[in-house]
Amino acid sequence: AQSVAQPEDQVNVAEGNPLTVKCTYSVSGNPYLFWYVQYPNRGLQFLLKYITGDNLVKGSYGFEAEFNKSQTSFHLKKPSALVSDSALYFCAVRDSITSNTGKLIFGQGTTLQVKP
């Protein structure tokens, strides 16, 4: 079965420290992977995606993600966290069974708390 797992409900980091939000996936075929961020009372905003090519993908607001095929992971990273990065983060993978519909399978979300 296709799935996405975000093993941490919450990640706490101090401002200025590096952050990592973890994501692992299970999908048949080549994975198309996405990260989204959700601020309070707002919809999800696209951060970055991996389709093919370099394993390190750069996205919005200084975020990047590393695709690791052998570990089936796609962890979100940022070298130096900001208080304004505090939000709910979702990892998603394209449904490869109905790949021509653009359907996504979402993880349950990880709350990132950056403290001053």
Added chain:
Amino acid sequence: NAGVTQTPKFRILKIGQSMTLQCTQDMNHNYMYWYRQDPGMGLKLIYYSVGAGITDKGEVPNGYNVSRSTTEDFPLRLELAAPSQTSVYFCASSYSRQGGNQPQHFGDGTRLSIL
């Protein structure tokens, strides 16, 4: 540049009432989606559409209906509201080229309470 617009933003319904959640997008996207978000559960797909006149069930379609008469609009209807449908509902759209590898664009949601 409006993107995906959802109305209303908030609504309280009584059990058994019906309502329609509106969603419109101005990006000429063929693909549109309805999700519900419950705390700690991520997003669950209710219905989706790959173009005008075409809709299909997602993961949790029971108790809902959709229609897609135009590219821009994708309304979600609740016929007999139940407390289990208390949730935050998000509409999203995406560009249909390149095999579905385009990101989805989300509205700001409708917060619905059934009492």
